[in-house]
Amino acid sequence: xxxxxxxVTVSVGGTVILDKVTASAPxxxxxxxxxxxxxxxxxxLLALLGQVRYQGAIRVAAGAGGGPxxxxxxxxxFPFDRGMPLTVTEFLVMGQQRRPLWLGVRKSQRERxxxxxxxxxxxxxxxxxxxxxxxxxxxxxxxxxALQQEPDLLILDEPAAGVDARGGVIFCELLESLRASCGFTxxxxxxxxxxxxxxxxxxxxxxxxxxxxGPPAETLTRETLTALFGLHxxxxxxxxxxGRQTACDCRRREAPHV
Amino acid sequence: xxxxxxVYDLMLRLMPFETLExxxxxxxxxxxALLAPMTAxxxxxxxxxxxxxxxxxxxxxxxxxxxxxxxxxxxPGWSMAVFGVVVGLAIVAAQRRSALSSDTVIGVFFAxxxxxGLAVVSxxxxxxxxxxxxxxxxxxxxxxxxxxxxxxxxxxLMAFQALAYNRLLYxxxxxxxxxxxxxxxxxxxxxxxxxxxxxxxxxxxxxGVLLVTAMLIVPGAAxxxxxxxxxxxxxxxxxxxxxxxxxGLFISAQDWARTATGATIILVAFGFFxxxxxxxxxRQGQPR
Numbered sequence: 001x002x003x004x005x006x007x008v009t010v011s012v013g014g015t016v017i018l019d020k021v022t023a024s025a026p027x028x029x030x031x032x033x034x035x036x037x038x039x040x041x042x043x044x045l046l047a048l049l050g051q052v053r054y055q056g057a058i059r060v061a062a063g064a065g066g067g068p069x070x071x072x073x074x075x076x077x078f079p080f081d082r083g084m085p086l087t088v089t090e091f092l093v094m095g096q097q098r099r100p101l102w103l104g105v106r107k108s109q110r111e112r113x114x115x116x117x118x119x120x121x122x123x124x125x126x127x128x129x130x131x132x133x134x135x136x137x138x139x140x141x142x143x144x145x146a147l148q149q150e151p152d153l154l155i156l157d158e159p160a161a162g163v164d165a166r167g168g169v170i171f172c173e174l175l176e177s178l179r180a181s182c183g184f185t186x187x188x189x190x191x192x193x194x195x196x197x198x199x200x201x202x203x204x205x206x207x208x209x210x211x212x213x214g215p216p217a218e219t220l221t222r223e224t225l226t227a228l229f230g231l232h233x234x235x236x237x238x239x240x241x242x243g244r245q246t247a248c249d250c251r252r253r254e255a256p257h258v
Numbered sequence: 259x260x261x262x263x264x265v266y267d268l269m270l271r272l273m274p275f276e277t278l279e280x281x282x283x284x285x286x287x288x289x290x291a292l293l294a295p296m297t298a299x300x301x302x303x304x305x306x307x308x309x310x311x312x313x314x315x316x317x318x319x320x321x322x323x324x325x326x327x328x329x330x331x332x333x334p335g336w337s338m339a340v341f342g343v344v345v346g347l348a349i350v351a352a353q354r355r356s357a358l359s360s361d362t363v364i365g366v367f368f369a370x371x372x373x374x375g376l377a378v379v380s381x382x383x384x385x386x387x388x389x390x391x392x393x394x395x396x397x398x399x400x401x402x403x404x405x406x407x408x409x410x411x412x413x414x415l416m417a418f419q420a421l422a423y424n425r426l427l428y429x430x431x432x433x434x435x436x437x438x439x440x441x442x443x444x445x446x447x448x449x450x451x452x453x454x455x456x457x458x459x460x461x462x463x464x465x466g467v468l469l470v471t472a473m474l475i476v477p478g479a480a481x482x483x484x485x486x487x488x489x490x491x492x493x494x495x496x497x498x499x500x501x502x503x504x505x506g507l508f509i510s511a512q513d514w515a516r517t518a519t520g521a522t523i524i525l526v527a528f529g530f531f532x533x534x535x536x537x538x539x540x541r542q543g544q545p546r
Contacts, residue, residue: 049438073438080431084306085485093424094488095439100423102492129486149439 002027002069002153002185003048007056010043017043019209020056025202027061030179030186032200032216034193036229039207041189042076045157048187049073063152064183072146072184076157078138082131088141089113091130092148116144121174136167147178154179156188160195168192172199193220260406262288277511285405286397286519289464290503292408294473294523297461298499299419300454301478302492307430310475311361312349312451315368316458317470319345320392321375323459328385329378335404339459345371346455350447395466395520397507408460415453419492422446427488465520476527477502483534498534502527 003025010018018040025031033041047054049071063069092113093105105113117123122140125133133141139159146154159175160168172195179186190196196203196216203219205211205228212224266284278284304313319342327337345367352363379385428436429446437443461470481494506523509515515522 049434051434051437070440071438073435075432075435078432078435081306081308083482084488085482085491086427086488087486090427090488094427095425095436095441097424098421100420100492101427101487101489102423103420104489145435145439155438 001025001059002029002061003031003187004059005044005048005056006059008044008047008058009055010040010047010052016208018047018054021206021210023204023206023210023213025185025187025204028179028183028185029201030175030199031188031202031204032196033187033189033204033206034191034196034220034228035206035211037191039228041206042157044206045155045187045189048155060153069152070149072149072151072154074139074142074146074154074156074159076161076189078142080130084131086130088117088125088128088130088133091141092116092144095145096148112148113144116148117141119147119178120144136163136171139163139171143174147182150182151184154184154186156186158189158191160190160192168195175199193225196220260402262402262405275508277508282398283507283511285400285402286507287504289397289400289405289408290507290523291500292405292412293457293461293464294477294499294503295496296412296415296457297473298477298481298495299415299492300450300457301474301476301499302481302495303426303430303450304454304474305478305482306427306491309454310471311364311368312346313454313458313471313474315349315364315371316342316346316455317462317467318368319371319375320459320462320467321379321389322371323375324389324392325375325378325385328382335463338462339456342455342459343452346451347448350451354444354447392462393466393468394518395462395464395469397464397519400464404460404463411456411460415457418449418453422449423492426450465523469520469524472524472527473499476524476531480527480531480534483531483538498527498530502530 001024005021005023008018008021009016021040021044033044035041043052046052048058048060060069089105089110090101093109094101096112097106097109099106114123114126117125117140120140120143122137122144125137125141128137130138130141156175159171163171175186176199178184188200197220200216202214203216204213205219205224207228211227212219212221262285265288266281269284269287270278278287304310320338322345323338323341324334326341327334330337349364349367352367353360356363358366379389425436425441425446428439428441429443433443433447458470458474461473465473477495477499478491480498481491484494485491503523506526507519509526510517510519510522
């Protein structure tokens with residue numbers, strides 16, 4: 001297990017947001033946390049990141065080097081002043097380079113930033129102002145920033161939000177191949193059930209407490225979904241879709257390996 | 259304590275202008291050449307991370323700082339500096355812990371320090387007259403001891419800007435993300451707050467409470483209009499701050515002008531801002 005939540009409880013001003021959550025995320029897997037609005041999905045991530053106080057324990061396995069796990073984080077919203085003069089290269093260098101940016105970006109750092117952008121298929125963004133990026137481009141820049149940490153644990157909050165369906169599919173496939181090549185453990189919050197079914201290897205169904213946990217096909221049953229979202233909720237039946245495609249069908253490509 | 263006479267003699271030899279003949283003019287020039295780059299450099303973060311209100315609260319703590327000095331009978335110049343730093347650090351500590359919004363926290367401190375200053379000052383009419391000096395400031399009456407302190411502060415602050423500029427950008431953009439990505443957020447926030455408080459308190463003596471925030475934000479705002487990268491913004495800001503300060507000092511001393519130095523400096527900086535705004539407007543519509 002890469003991460004184990006043990007009886008994690010978070011309450012703010014007397015309201016219980018998470019109630020004795022016990023769940024885990026398998027090493028090198030892709031874990032999705034699903035649930036309705038207000039289920040405490042983001043709060044669980046924030047507890048993992050140490051940004052909110054909680055009772056209980058969160059155990060994170062040691063990193064590849066034996067030290068504490070290195071974490072890369074891709075937030076859902078990244079509110080910042082879009083008029084600020086800041087290039088994408090500077091954005092990727094600011095956490096790495098010692099020399100102040102007003103003395104220029106080192107050649108080696110520029111090269112590194114270029115490689116990172118290439119790894120998220122965003123080479124063209126190098127010299128663009130950060131404030132001029134679209135939602136999908138910003139998400140890639142943030143993913144590149146997170147990958148720069150060479151993370152053992154990559155945490156994403158609603159990676160498909162604010163991006164159109166096609167963009168969502170491409171981003172999912174990108175994550176899938178990065179996970180295969182970099183070997184990180186991925187944990188994401190998502191409300192997009194199609195993405196979850198075809199992309200995640202492990203699901204935590206959350207509504208203040210854990211409703212169900214396990215592989216997607218076994219976990220996202222009609223009973224669980226009804227318990228999570230109420231009546232009339234079900235997954236899209238792949239056979240009913242043209243060409244048997246769903247929004248993020250990453251598993252199809254993997255099938256021969258199974 | 260320190261004799262800066264050789265420095266002033268050298269200045270006159272290098273710049274044999276009639277305006278600089280009185281010693282106080284050279285003192286003021288030296289002080290401004292130190293102070294303006296500091297406020298302009300810190301102004302980059304103030305403008306990018308919307309901290310103008312924070313700077314305002316510190317500058318208004320000057321009254322309370324002076325009042326504190328009078329109560330404890332210590333030099334108001336120093337009590338002001340210590341008080342300003344304490345208020346700056348206290349605001350950051352409260353912001354980090356409180357669920358209230360940042361501007362509310364600052365507003366509460368702002369009100370408290372102003373009220374405290376006024377309460378003490380209102381007890382004594384003579385003190386009230388002294389306070390005028392802090393409202394409008396007077397760079398021409400700066401003392402050698404203060405200039406020497408400015409030299410030390412200049413070195414410390416520029417070293418900080420060199421070491422922390424990149425990480426401050428990270429923290430300013432998103433503290434939670436910076437924290438997760440192993441940037442020491444609290445250290446950067448406290449150091450920045452402490453240093454900017456010191457700079458503001460010294461700038462109050464030169465520019466006055468009313469105009470000190472302008473020293474921080476006007477060069478930064480103009481720089482933001484002109485720069486296309488975070489690196490360039492630093493240099494634009496310093497250049498505009500420094501040129502405005504020197505030009506303002508010279509203009510204010512001319513017979514045809516005879517204006518308050520602090521106000522003149524800000525007017526020159528505002529001129530740069532107008533030009534930069536025009537440049538930004540012309541650039542809009544062009545592909546970046």
